[in-house]
Amino acid sequence: MKISFLGAAGTVTGSRYLLEHAGRRLLVDCGLFQGYKNLRLMNWEAPPFDPHKVDAVVLTHAHLDHSGALPRLVKQGFHGPIHATAATQELCEIMLPDSARLQEEEAGYHNRHGSSRHKPALPLYDEADARRALERFSTLRLGKPLEVVPGVEVRLHAAGHILGAASVELRCEGRTIVFSGDLGRPDDLVMLPPEPLPDCDEVVLESTYGDREHEPLDGGRPLAEVIRRTVARGGTVLLPAFAVGRAQSLLYLLMRLRSSGTIPEVPVYVNSPMAIDMTDIYLRHRTEHRLTADDCAAMHRLARMVRSAEESRALNANREPAVIISASGMATGGRVLHHLKSLAPDARNAIVFAGYQAGGTRGARLVAGERRIRIFGEDVAVNAEVVSLRGLSAHADSDQLLGWLKGGPRAPRRVYLTHGEPGPADQLRQRVTAELGCEALVPRLGQVVEFSGSGTVS
Ligand SMILES: [Zn+2]
Known part of the structure; x- marks a missing residue:
């Protein structure tokens, strides 16, 4: 089994992880890069895999930096199921067509003003692509195990954060890896606290606020x-x-x-x-x-x-x-x-x-x-x-991220810190190592981690 970190590595947007196992391919999230232009340009790059050959997607939540590249993936030939909670699916039914309209408006603006080097400027995807992506959605209930591709079982756990948000527990080749997705805070005004970390070997943990504590509400x-x-x-x-x-x-x-x-x-x-x-x-x-x-x-x-x-x-x-x-x-x-x-x-x-x-x-x-x-x-x-205002974040702060990691039945062996700017990701890496005694690392964009047997990792 191997995992490629294809987004949200060294930055907070563009979440996308590719898992490969026995000739099958599974994406966890497929989000848009947002913010700086050099990041946004990455939305146009050809993916380092053949979208026709991706068997399934598991989506953590509806925010566009996790879901917003799905219509492009479908446009490029992906035709498998997209597994997500019912609420995530309902939110995406509104967000993805809206995102497409914004892309189309932006292309139209550039064409009217001649402000793009591309003639004509094209949208990343259009509303029809978004509708086709929505047809691929398949509801997966929280806690229900599902073999999404042969030999890979996933289970979703409530992550707080926003309605429908989930962490992904993934079992393959005798090991368990948990992708936190965006993790909410236990004291959120609206959302319930995230479910505790399940028993697992490795965790891919977000680090948006890995270097700070929120001000009290x-x-x-x-x-x-x-x-x-x-x-x-x-x-x-x-x-x-x-x-x-x-x-x-x-x-x-x-x-x-x-x-x-x-x-x-x-x-x-x-x-x-x-x-x-x-x-x-x-x-x-x-x-x-x-x-x-x-x-x-x-x-x-x-x-x-x-x-x-x-x-x-x-x-x-x-x-x-x-x-x-x-x-x-x-x-x-x-x-x-x-x-x-x-x-x-x-x-x-x-x-x-x-x-x-x-x-x-x-x-x-x-x-x-x-x-x-x-x-x-x-x-x-x-x-x-x-x-x-710093007290209203929908993300766990660094103490809360560590609290979640420590709340599992045992400390994971390894933690990958993603979805954070380099500073916060690195500070959280140091704290994870110091406070949990496990290995922690911040993957580079494009980094591939190979797992062989139950122990070794390269
Ligand atoms: Zn989010």
Whole structure:
């Protein structure tokens, strides 16, 4: 058996691992690279395997850096099943066609402006490719063992993080390897804690926050404070948020702050049709998270859901203080850009980031303090207050990652640290070695690890 680390190695996006065993091939995740241009260009590279000859995919969760390259894989000839939880499948039914539309819009923009060296500029994939990928999905229940290819059995375990997210336990040739996927935190507002690490030999562990501990959530006090001072100066608070996961956590927190009278009675808008649809999916999967029926109803009462483009434009013209949740979370696209363009120049407003900002995105540049950003080809002055809230992450922090590793029935023999920038991945590597006494390493992109027999690894 061998495993190739084909993404999320030395970076947080592009999750993709190839397992080969007895002439069969299995992918765990197939995500998009995001952020810096050199990373995004990697989405165009031919994969180092023949997509026709991949037998199956196991998907950990719906975020595009894990699922977003599936339509391209199908376009390139993959025709096997994509195994995922029911909730992941439902989320992907919205996210993958939306991702395709964004790719098509981007190609269209380049063709209108002659701004690509490719004539014509083409999308990475289109909506028909996304639909074909969705036809390949097959529901796999948490905890149910399935022989996905001969000699390889997988079992999914709840990972917290977002609705439907799972870790993958994979048994092959007498050894067990666990891919953590993105791991949630035990104290998440919305999601239940990750299931404990199963008995295993090796772990492929995410390390997004491998070098830090989250600030305490503190009942949402930092968010309440920024809303109070912004509204007091007549401004609007813009919350760029991933449509899935983050938007629902923010809405829940705002609902609690409003019911306790901690934030003023200004309108709260969710301006993202996708986030609205996602919220409905959360409501349908009520046993998989902490929200009660009453919480869900109160969230719906609190927020004004903005669906149409006309309503979105009207909201953008509105100068009354408000709180606006809009996607995308790293301000790389979506309706949030229109809000940013109109709200950033006014010092009364606040732009509040509550999630991970990948290097190279507008979100990362704003958080770093840049006072001018380019939006739709124009330079926009940033005079608004920019705040980065660190207590709301959907990822486990370094103590929590280590806590999860230590929570298994025995220490794994080896831990591979992926899905992190080099600094956090390396710091976590050192802690894993020191605190668990097992071998830990940070694989290079493209690195292949061969397992022979039950012990040796090369
Ligand atoms: Zn994720």
